[in-house]
Amino acid sequence: MRHVVAALRFLFSALMLVAVTRSFVYDAAHGGDVWPWDWFGYFTNQNNLAAGFVLSFAGVLLLQGRRLRWLEYARGAVTVYIFIVGTVYWTLLAPITTPEIPWTNAIVHGVMPAYCLLDWLLVGDRAPLRYARLWVIFPYAVVWLGVTLTRGATDHWVPYPFMDPATGYASVSLYCGAIVVIATVVALLFWAASRWRGVLLRGSADGVVAEAPGDHRRDDRLAA
Template identity: 85%
Template sequence: MKFTVAALRFAFSALMLAAVTRSFVYDATHGGDVWPWDWFGYFTNQNNLAAGFVLSLAGILLLTGRRLRWLEYARGAVTVYIFIVGTVYWTLLAASMPPEIPWTNNVVHGVIPAYCLLDWLLIGDRAPLRFWKLWVIFPYAVVWLGVTLTRGATDHWVPYPFMDPATGYGSVSLYCGAIVVIAVVVALVFWAASRFRGILLRDSADHVEAEPAREHRRDDGLAA
């Protein structure tokens, strides 16, 4: 079963990379903005690439029988981010930002978020996440939000219409605040779900839970 799970992780990571690459090539050949500071500034692009990285690394570790505790927290955080990517797109942006390449749009806003969610909920090769470490979802999100709002106020580039200062900072604050609240609620649910042993690779939970002593000796800042 571990070979099947690893293969799925590699396959969806490859699908994501194909979709992101196709989108970049399309923009580059059709007069789109492919300046890296702009193109890779999109939360969607960043977090699809992050999802591909953590899924691929999780697949490799699964095959080699190794475990990195920090990766479990990274997977939890990225699962929150990519869930937000899908939720925000389909609720706020889909109607106002019709896709130029529908299949790439469906992959990065639908298929990858859905797979990451199922991978987290159903596959048991992760230990329960500590609730007091919920803070790990914030550093990246705060930096991204700070940089994006600063750019909106200075060079007037924003990745999404609801973040445009021209709509008023009250509106921007309302949307961003709502997304932060949703992210915290989603993170709490995903952290709680990590206590479920999953349907696939359930035996991995026994292996994970048998290692607390070794983890406490490891000064990695994210020991369980």
């Protein structure tokens, strides 16, 4: 079963990379904005790539029978981010946008969020996450929001319509605040879900030494 789970992680990571690459090539060929500072500024692109990296790394460690504690927290954070990608797209953006390449859009906004969620809920190769370390989801999100809002106010580039200062900072603040609150609630639920050992590879994290400073085997038992 380890090989099947690892293969699925590699497969979906590769599928995501094909979709992101195809989207970039399409934009470049049709006069789209492919300046890296802009194109990779999208939360969707960043977090699909992050999810692919984390899943692939987790797949390699699974095949080796190893567990890195910091990677489990990275998986938890990335799963929160990619879930937000799918939720925000299908609730706020899908009704007002028409994707130029439907299949790539479906992969980065639908397939990857769904797979990452299922992988987190069903595969038991991670120990429970400590609530005291829920803060790990915030640094990246705060930096991304800060940079994006600063750019919107200076060079007027924004990745998503609801972040456009032209709509008023009250509206922008409301949307961003709501997303932060939702992300926090989702993170709490995912942290709680980490206490369920999953259906696949149930208990595979037991007895494996966590290879990170200050995080030892007792984390498998004392996660609160």
